[in-house]
Amino acid sequence: MRIENVVDNQQLNDAFSVRNKVFVEEQKVPLHLEQDKYENEALHFVGYVQDQPVAAGRVRINKDYAKLERICVLKSHRGHSLGKQLILAMEQNLIKQGVKKAKLGAQTHAESFYHKLGYSVISNVFYDANMPHIMMEKDLIQ
Template structure:
């Protein structure tokens, strides 16, 4: 499996394809909430397995920190370590861009995953697209 920082429109569309499958089809997030006004300002990421897009995410610079968003792995590739590798790839880009802190809104079912990557929960429970979330932060 290979993880890329998106540089082509084809890769970008592949990332969107994974996001639509995981968030819109699987988790029932409204499509108009999934693709938003921040797409053009974000760095996008996509992972492939034998040419098929299987994971995606994005990173935005917000004020003086990075915001990790839209992290998703297709059901067929969960529990393989791919999510961990994707996050490490994103964290490396953030470091390269001189960001010293990352924030994310984690679905509560993924909170333990992010804790293993040294993210700390910094908020109480809130809902986004009808799904329970918490804010988490990591110093780089």
């Protein structure tokens, strides 16, 4: 998979297309919750297989940590470590910027996926878009 930092409208539309298919169509998240007021301040990523967008995610950076959000892979491409590739690329980008810690709100069914990538649970279960989530974090720079 080729992972790119979004730098133009076509790439952003590709990322939104993947997110729409996964979150809005598949998981039934209302569009007004899936795309929010943070889109313009976030750094977006999109993953391509044979020039087709199949994975997406975004990052928002504040002074203490970066928050990885909207991470998804099309159902047709799951089970091939594309999610892992996307997370690792996002983390490498953050490390290059000197970010020391990453956090994310994981859907509870994905806890073991993120745990294998070094994330630890730091919250109780909470609900976002009517789905159970947990907050997780990882130290990027030791």
